[in-house]
Amino acid sequence: MMIMTRYALLLLLAFASLQLLCFAADDDVVFYDSFEESFDGRWIVSDKDDYKGVWKHSKSEGHDDYGLLVSEMAKKYAIVKELDEAVNLKDGTTVLQFETRLQGGLECGGAYLKYLRPQDAGWKPKEFDNESPYSIMFGPDKCGATNKLHFILKHKNPKSGEYIEHHLKYPPSVPSDKLTHVYTAILKPDNEVSILIDGEEKKKASFLSAEDFEPPLIPSKTIPDPDDKKPEDWDERAKIPDPDAVKPEDWDEDAPMEIEDEEAVKPESWLDDEPEEIDDPEATKPEDWDDEEDGEWEAPKIENPQCEIAPGCGEWKRPMKRNPAYKGKWSPPLIDNPSYKGIWKPQEIPNPNYFELEKPDFDPIAAIGIEIWTMQDGILFDNILIAKNDKVAESYRETTWKPKFEVEKEKQKAEDEAADSARLAGFQVIHWQPDFLLSL
Secondary structure, eight states: OHHHHHHHHHHHHHHHHHHHHHHSOGGGEEEEEOOSSOOBTTBEEOOOTTOOOOEEEEEOTTSSOEEEEEOSSSEEEEEEEEEEEEEOTTSSOEEEEEEEEETTOOSEEEOOEEEEOOGGGTOOGGGOOTTSOEEEEEEEEEETTEEEEEEEEEEEOTTTOOEEEEEESSOOOOOOSSSEEEEEEEEOTTSEEEEEETTEEEEEEETTOTTTEESOSSOOSEEEOTTOOOOTTOOOOSEEEOTTOOOOTTOOTTOOSEEEOTTOOOOTTOBTTSOSEEEOTTOOOOTTOOHHHHOSOOOOEEEOHHHHHSSOBSSOOOOEEEOTTOOOSOOOOEEEOTTOOOSOOOOEEEOTTOOOOSSOOOOOEEEEEEEEEESOOOEEEEEEEEESOHHHHHHHIIIIIHHHHHHHHHHHHHHHHHHHHHHHHHHHHHHOOOHHHHTO
């Protein structure tokens, strides 16, 4: 009964989601790939020598739903899909969304997408690699201390012409389970970007805020003068040795740090004639020992058992103690430096690359690429979407992602409960003993 209720709930959810999808305007969907059909002929695998990883068209574990699969461990992967028409990010809202499932977990690797500039920026699909120019990079990345959902904008400085990577500060972390998750970035016309995981907003930021991106899109008005030099007489020492200080006459620099304790007395039961180590009485010379080649055999040493029950063995020596007369090397005390000028810094000059900005000057997106190096296999990409309406992205989440996620979550819950029951049963078997055994 409970199972039927769960599936009825999932069917109802799917029906409601389908209604949402029907209301979504087709014009708002710029690109969508469900990978129900093979990627061959539609996505282009890089021919670059570094990228040996094999992509596969594969079902998600436990589903009939297909995706784009990373099939081998410890390989580099690169694949790209050209869009029919470049996407203008300056025009209204743009939503970037995709699903990943880390079926083998993710200890070290990325599962992010690169939204590439047009090819006249200097790249070719067959030569797609980590140098190919992108506008936005978005998705999970985890290795060692790194655990974050990347959002990186490459923005052109109109003064210098240089493209700068601007990283979202304090991005959300990546879910650590093996379930399907959906990642969404909503670029809004008010210069805001919202980052969602499984439809829940985890981060909101402003493209123009220095608090949200590093480095900021708008550079500082001034910069340190690269030609400014520190004066030779500039004194950065806050404290200096007192030039008037004199070492006291009774200061003995040669006094040792420790001296013998003259008050110490040798314990009465100290064994002066017993060595600390003796020959092992149980050791025997090996049969294959050759005195001429190996030399005279000697038994290995062991600690003298007599010394274990006595205060000590061998020659007794007074213990050392700290020398009350020890003062060490004399040095003059420090005083405030009358010539101190502080830590020198070059003077600030107007930044020749400074510019003001009302809106980010986004480059258009002409292709979607996946270029990663991962230690794990089993990473599945699915339902890659570019839309001009966040409600459309929501309807796709409800229709394509949520039913799968609910099934996976229920399965994971059942497996966890079964594992807990097995552990509890094992614990009871170990700690339970029949009465007749207790009486033996």
